[in-house]
Amino acid sequence: MTFEPKIITFMCNWCGYAAADLAGVSRLQYPATVRIIRTMCTGRFDPGFVLRAFEKGADGVLVCGCHPGDCQYIEGNLKGKDRVEMTQKMLEGIGIDPERLRLEWVSASEGPIFAELVREFSETIRKKGPNPLKESVSKTEGGEEVAQI
Amino acid sequence: MATTIADARNIFIQCYQCGVCSGSCPKSRVLPGFLPRRMLFQMINGFEERQLESGLGWECLTCGKCQVHCPQGIDIMGLVRDMRSKMTSRGVNGLVAHDSILAPMYSIMASPAIKPKKSMYLSDDVKTDPNSKTLFFIGCAPHLDAPFRDDVGFKGIDVTNDAIKALNLVGIVPAVLDDEKCCAHDYLWRGDRAVFEAFGRQNAAALQKFDTIITACPECYRTLAVEYKDLLGIELNVKHLSEVLAENIDKIKSKDRGEVTYHDSCRLGRFMNIYDEPREALEAAGYTVKEMTESREDALCCGVPTWVSCNDENKKIREQKLDYALATGAKRLVVPCPKCEIHLKCLQADLSEEGKYPIEIVNFATVMKESLEED
Structure with a gap:
C-alpha cells in the first residue's frame, strides 16, 4: 500500500478556513491528506498541539493564517508565527524533522493557492516518509506502551 | 531506595512522630495543613486511603529537607514517590506546569x-x-x-x-x-x-x-x-x-570579581552532599560567596520540583528564596540547576514590572566559563 500522509491542519477562522472552503465550493481537486482543525486565529496555536499531533502519529502539521497585517485580532498571526518558529526549534532538538511543520499565509480569497499548497506539502511529506514515531508504534512490541505515555 | 508502600511500612515503623520533618518543611510554612509528620502517621497507621485521596502528596517539594533532619533517617522521599504512583493509579493527579x-x-x-x-x-x-x-x-x-x-x-x-x-x-x-x-x-x-x-x-x-x-x-x-x-x-x-x-582548582586563576551568593539545589546538596565543591570553584575564581539565611543542608527549595504544583504557596517559597538572595547584598545569584534557574527567573520575570528582585540569576556553568575565559 502506498503511503498516504496524514496531515493535521490548524486554520484560522477568517482566512485559512475560508480559503479551504472556497477551494471546496470551487471544486478544486487536492489530496485528501489534510484533517482541518479550525481555530479562531493562528494566535490560538499552541506548541503542545503540534507535539501532541506528532506523538499520536501525524506525518505533518500545516498551520494557515491571514497574511501579516490582515489579522482580525491585529497581531494574532504574528504571535502564531513566533510560536511555530519556536516549535520548529523544539522539534529539531527532539529528533523530528522541523520541515514536517509548516506555516503558510493564505487569505480567504486564495482557494487555488490553498489547493496547490496542500498538493505540494503532501508531496513533501510523502518524500520524507511516515512519522518515525508511527512506525515504532505499529512495529515494536512495546509500541502501545510508548504511545500511551 | 526503591521501596513499595508495603516495604516502606517496615521502615516507617521507626517513625516516632517527633515532628522534626514538619518543623523543617518549607511547604508547611506556607500551606497550613501540609505536615510531613501527619503524612507519615497516616501512611503507617492505616489511614493510607485518606492520605492518598487527599492528594497532599503532590504538594511535597521533594526537597529532602525533612529527610536530612530526621533522627531516624527515614526515606521520606522514597515514600512520597511511591505515594505519587499510587495516587496516579487512583486518578488523583498532580498539576504539572507546562x-x-x-x-x-x-x-x-x-x-x-x-x-x-x-x-x-x-x-x-x-x-x-x-x-x-x-x-x-x-x-x-x-x-x-x-x-x-x-x-x-x-x-x-x-x-x-x-x-x-x-x-x-x-x-x-x-x-x-x-x-x-x-x-x-x-x-x-x-x-x-x-x-x-x-x-x-x-x-x-x-x-x-x-x-x-x-x-x-x-x-x-x-x-x-x-x-x-x-x-x-x-x-x-x-x-x-x-x-x-574543584579537582582542577589550580587551573583557575583568581582575580577579584565581587560578591555572589550560591543556591544549593536539593539534588546536588541534600541528595548528593555536594556543598563545598561549587563554593571552592567560585572562590578559586575570585568570587566572595555570601551565604543566604538558609543555606547548605538547610537551603530553601527553588519552589517547583519536577514541574508539579506551581501554585501560590510555592510562589511564596520562591519569593522568600529571592528575598534571602537580595539580603546578602550580592549582585549575582549562582544556581547550579537549570530547572531552579527557570523557576527563579520565571518569578523574577513575573514581578520585574513591580521592580522586584534586581539580582542577576546565572547558572554555575556560565559563571565558571566566564571567569575561566577571562584569564
Missing part, C-alpha cells in the same frame, strides 16, 4: 524510533572528542531553551555550551552522545517508573562505555549516579561539573 508542551515532548523522546540530535546545540567553538572516555551528559537544558528563552530568559543552549567550554578550559575534551536520551528524572519523581525505565534502558548501553560521565545538571547527576544503580542496576561513575572544576 504539561501541554512537556508531556508530548518527553513522550516523543521516549520512543526508540526517535533519534535526537543533541550535537546541533553545540556551538562551533566547543571542543568535543568522540574517542574520549569521558562523556558530557547534556540532559534536557537545551530542549527547554526554546520554550523558555523569550518569556523567562532561560538560555539552556548557552548553559550547555558554557559547561563544555569550562571543561575545555581546564583541559578536558569530553565526548558527547548525539542520540542521548534524557534522564527522565521528573517522571521518576512523579511516580512514573515505566517512563523512567523506558528512557533508562535506551541510554544504558551507550553510557556504560564511558569511564567518567560529567554533567552540569544536578537532576541528571543524581539520577545517573543513584537511580540508575538502584532501579536499573547500572553502575556509572558520574561527576558534577563543580566536582571536576
Whole structure:
C-alpha cells in the first residue's frame, strides 16, 4: 500500500478556513491528506498541539493564517508565527524533522493557492516518509506502551 | 531506595512522630495543613486511603529537607514517590506546569524510533572528542531553551555550551552522545517508573562505555549516579561539573570579581552532599560567596520540583528564596540547576514590572566559563 500522509491542519477562522472552503465550493481537486482543525486565529496555536499531533502519529502539521497585517485580532498571526518558529526549534532538538511543520499565509480569497499548497506539502511529506514515531508504534512490541505515555 | 508502600511500612515503623520533618518543611510554612509528620502517621497507621485521596502528596517539594533532619533517617522521599504512583493509579493527579508542551515532548523522546540530535546545540567553538572516555551528559537544558528563552530568559543552549567550554578550559575534551536520551528524572519523581525505565534502558548501553560521565545538571547527576544503580542496576561513575572544576582548582586563576551568593539545589546538596565543591570553584575564581539565611543542608527549595504544583504557596517559597538572595547584598545569584534557574527567573520575570528582585540569576556553568575565559 502506498503511503498516504496524514496531515493535521490548524486554520484560522477568517482566512485559512475560508480559503479551504472556497477551494471546496470551487471544486478544486487536492489530496485528501489534510484533517482541518479550525481555530479562531493562528494566535490560538499552541506548541503542545503540534507535539501532541506528532506523538499520536501525524506525518505533518500545516498551520494557515491571514497574511501579516490582515489579522482580525491585529497581531494574532504574528504571535502564531513566533510560536511555530519556536516549535520548529523544539522539534529539531527532539529528533523530528522541523520541515514536517509548516506555516503558510493564505487569505480567504486564495482557494487555488490553498489547493496547490496542500498538493505540494503532501508531496513533501510523502518524500520524507511516515512519522518515525508511527512506525515504532505499529512495529515494536512495546509500541502501545510508548504511545500511551 | 526503591521501596513499595508495603516495604516502606517496615521502615516507617521507626517513625516516632517527633515532628522534626514538619518543623523543617518549607511547604508547611506556607500551606497550613501540609505536615510531613501527619503524612507519615497516616501512611503507617492505616489511614493510607485518606492520605492518598487527599492528594497532599503532590504538594511535597521533594526537597529532602525533612529527610536530612530526621533522627531516624527515614526515606521520606522514597515514600512520597511511591505515594505519587499510587495516587496516579487512583486518578488523583498532580498539576504539572507546562504539561501541554512537556508531556508530548518527553513522550516523543521516549520512543526508540526517535533519534535526537543533541550535537546541533553545540556551538562551533566547543571542543568535543568522540574517542574520549569521558562523556558530557547534556540532559534536557537545551530542549527547554526554546520554550523558555523569550518569556523567562532561560538560555539552556548557552548553559550547555558554557559547561563544555569550562571543561575545555581546564583541559578536558569530553565526548558527547548525539542520540542521548534524557534522564527522565521528573517522571521518576512523579511516580512514573515505566517512563523512567523506558528512557533508562535506551541510554544504558551507550553510557556504560564511558569511564567518567560529567554533567552540569544536578537532576541528571543524581539520577545517573543513584537511580540508575538502584532501579536499573547500572553502575556509572558520574561527576558534577563543580566536582571536576574543584579537582582542577589550580587551573583557575583568581582575580577579584565581587560578591555572589550560591543556591544549593536539593539534588546536588541534600541528595548528593555536594556543598563545598561549587563554593571552592567560585572562590578559586575570585568570587566572595555570601551565604543566604538558609543555606547548605538547610537551603530553601527553588519552589517547583519536577514541574508539579506551581501554585501560590510555592510562589511564596520562591519569593522568600529571592528575598534571602537580595539580603546578602550580592549582585549575582549562582544556581547550579537549570530547572531552579527557570523557576527563579520565571518569578523574577513575573514581578520585574513591580521592580522586584534586581539580582542577576546565572547558572554555575556560565559563571565558571566566564571567569575561566577571562584569564
